[in-house]
């Protein structure tokens with residue numbers, strides 16, 4: 001055995017010596033030929049292809065999207081197989097602790113029957129280069145290495161990598177923490193902390209299940225949303241931008257804002273709450289649109305109050321305090337200056353600007369976006385704004401009827417049925433109360449209030465409303481009759497013959 005080791009040692013020494021001689025004395029051209037041929041021999045002996053995906057490519061500024069997507073893909077699909085895992089706290093993720101494979105760990109994957117190997121590695125840094133330095137050596141550059149047999153080159157480079165990147169992005173979007181954005185006034189768009197939108201984590205708990213609404217109507221909206229979500233290819237086929245507009249209208253407290261939150265939770269989308277009065281002009285509006293991401297709901301609440309879409313602002317000006325004769329000149333001047341200032345400050349977004357925002361050429365950028373407008377007065381809106389194609393689906397949220405009440409009773413009291421339900425059903429048919437009012441009455445106000453007390457409270461409130469309504473009706477009838485009598489007396493007095 002000792003002899004064998006001695007022979008091995010001398011063989012190695014000879015090889016090293018020959019290699020050094022070749023390096024030193026062989027002409028460069030000959031050396032290159034030798035190298036190419038040796039690589040050919042190696043590739044015959046080792047028929048595998050390797051692709052590396054570095055964490056930072058080029059300038060070390062931005063993490064490579066491909067690296068992040070691969071990491072997410074591998075965390076979800078292969079981390080169960082890895083023996084050594086790395087735990088990272090990832091910001092903006094639903095589950096902040098994400099496990100991924102550790103450095104120098106290898107996992108296998110399979111694609112259409114082909115086996116592949118993924119390894120997480122790190123380039124080594126030379127510690128001697130930092131031996132006299134105050135700083136510790138930097139971490140090596142991380143990368144993923146994909147290895148597969150060369151006969152599957154086309155399948156892997158064309159289909160598999162695309163599949164991994166798409167799936168990784170999809171998982172990332174699914175696991176991300178959703179955000180609620182609101183637009184900043186343009187004075188804050190530039191400078192050190194420039195941003196057009198500010199955000200917080202979106203945590204509204206509303207769902208379609210808790211939304212008080214007729215079941216049929218609810219299902220119709222959910223089906224519409226699902227169809228939209230799965231419609232990427234369809235929209236491309238018909239040559240339409242992948243977006244859909246919803247107009248939610250109804251009296252205050254009927255659940256328009258709640259429905260938007262339910263939609264966002266159902267679709268797993270971010271919400272951009274656009275405050276139009278803070279947008280100076282159409283150009284700013286377009287810039288804001290460009291900065292929105294895909295998989296988002298863009299909301300404009302109370303559209304009738306946000307913009308001069310109805311000619312209201314002019315009316316307000318005409319009736320303004322400046323016309324008051326009693327005001328002295330100085331005060332009038334002051335008010336007119338102030339109005340002018342406000343006019344300059346306020347939004348110059350026009351109807352055509354908003355229409356362009358919804359379905360102009362720019363609106364197609366980003367894709368997969370829902371635009372929602374809400375209003376209390378649908379009749380006040382310009383028909384151009386809500387025509388089909390812009391606002392594709394009009395949803396009326398109305399007063400609370402029995403079916404909606406049952407959802408609220410289940411949400412607030414865990415009551416699926418009760419002997420007081422029929423009384424409530426009858427009362428709801430003759431009173432126009434909003435789900436917000438019903439919800440308020442159903443909510444227990446103290447620890448002593450049980451289901452019976454809450455339902456009785458609601459019945460009492462509904463009866464009061466019913467009585468008031470009846471009283472109002474009688475008063476209106478009396479007034480009408482009184483007017484009729486006056487008319488008859490006037491006619492008599494003026495000598496007309498009936």
Ligand SMILES: Nc1ncnc2c1ncn2[C@@H]1O[C@H](COP(=O)(O)OP(=O)(O)OP(=O)(O)O)[C@@H](O)[C@H]1O
Nearest residue numbers: 210211212251252253254255256257258435436439
């Ligand atoms: N359909 C509903 N289902 C469940 N809860 C509702 C519903 N409508 C109203 N509510 C309750 O009433 C509150 C007010 O509702 P919401 O803010 O959604 O009304 P809105 O229609 O947006 O009113 P506004 O026109 O004043 O903006 C909500 O917090 C919710 O608890």
Ligand SMILES: [Mg+2]
Nearest residue numbers: 256257258301
């Ligand atoms: Mg609202």
